[in-house]
Amino acid sequence: MEPSQVSQTNSDLEPDAGLDLSASAHGAGAFAAATGRQLEQRTDQKNYRRYQYDLIVPHCGGELLEVGAGSGDFSAQFTDRQRLVVTDVDPQAVTAMADRFADRPEVSAQQLDVATLTPIRAAQLAEQAGPVDTVLAINVLEHIEDHVRALRALSALVRPGGNLVMWVPGYQQLYGDFDRSVGHVRRYTPKTLAAAAREAGLRVDLCRPVNLLGGIAWWAAVRKGGAGSPNPKLVKIYDTAVVPLTRILDRLPIPFGQTVLGSFTRLD
Numbered sequence: 001m002e003p004s005q006v007s008q009t010n011s012d013l014e015p016d017a018g019l020d021l022s023a024s025a026h027g028a029g030a031f032a033a034a035t036g037r038q039l040e041q042r043t044d045q046k047n048y049r050r051y052q053y054d055l056i057v058p059h060c061g062g063e064l065l066e067v068g069a070g071s072g073d074f075s076a077q078f079t080d081r082q083r084l085v086v087t088d089v090d091p092q093a094v095t096a097m098a099d100r101f102a103d104r105p106e107v108s109a110q111q112l113d114v115a116t117l118t119p120i121r122a123a124q125l126a127e128q129a130g131p132v133d134t135v136l137a138i139n140v141l142e143h144i145e146d147h148v149r150a151l152r153a154l155s156a157l158v159r160p161g162g163n164l165v166m167w168v169p170g171y172q173q174l175y176g177d178f179d180r181s182v183g184h185v186r187r188y189t190p191k192t193l194a195a196a197a198r199e200a201g202l203r204v205d206l207c208r209p210v211n212l213l214g215g216i217a218w219w220a221a222v223r224k225g226g227a228g229s230p231n232p233k234l235v236k237i238y239d240t241a242v243v244p245l246t247r248i249l250d251r252l253p254i255p256f257g258q259t260v261l262g263s264f265t266r267l268d
Contacts, residue, residue, distance in 0.1 A: 044236060047243040052138070052167070053077045055210060055250070059165045059263040061133025065157060067114050068140035072097040075107075085132065087112035114154065115144050122156035131159040138167040141193075142184045151200035155266045164202065166262040168193060170209055174258070176222050188260045202264035209257030213246045214238070218258050 052074065062082040066075050069086040070093055078084055084107045086097045091111055098109035114137070126132075135154045144150045154164050169179070169187040179187065186192075194207040209215075217238060221231065 045239045047239045049074060049077070051243050051247055055261060056136065056165055056167065059163065059206065060136060061162060063132040064134045064136060065132045066136045067112055067154065068137055069097060072100050074138060081106060083132065085110060089113045114140060114150050117153040119152045119156045122153040126157050131157060131162065133158065133162045134165060136165045139169065141166055141168050142186055142188070145185055147196050148199045151197060151202065155200060155202060158266050160266055160268055163205070163263055163265045166193065168260050170215060170257050170260045174215060174218050178222055190260055193260050193262050197262060197264040201267070203267055205265055206261065206263040208261060209254055209259070210250050210261050211246055211258040212249050212254045212256060213242050214258035215256055
């Protein structure tokens, strides 16, 4: 399959044809529903995105698959991978990423519905296309009712000894109208995320809160302040002034944060 080609074929796929990662033909508009913004609305949070990247990249192998990659803003930072597969349930997002990464031969864009993906189907996909070292999901798992099955399915996409990296919203005390509006089933603590990973048969290597100041700001503005969504002006101020301090605080054993970061290894 050419890196810029979008695969949307069905289960009658020939073995040597392009791999269709989709578990469902549906998903148009899923990106907007899950994020509260349109694909063409790029967020101007360069400092925050780099902060995320610096926390996540030490746990990522040379062959990486990102689920729920949206417009590919985060994945675009991975410029040194041997293989990078960017996926989303929304076919419009997949098309946009295929165009965006058309000049990068190591990148392919595919449609993947994690919510309906089964471990058996995931294992079949890994056998057809080859497993990866790491599966990364940023703000995906909280949308899925059966998150243990989702973790089992995602672990079938990585080779034994490979890992899953999960970045999820932290702490149910922060759950509010914005979470409901974008379909969040839950927010996590390190304990609840680690418990789901262990139930899925994974080894917990890392599971901790990050972004203490972001959690406080979210609680004040969205949970207690009644804002239906983050204020773009405040987000820009946060990105410019607060993220540098957040980096320093995250070096400490903070007890709470806007996000929980986990890395979990497939053992078998």
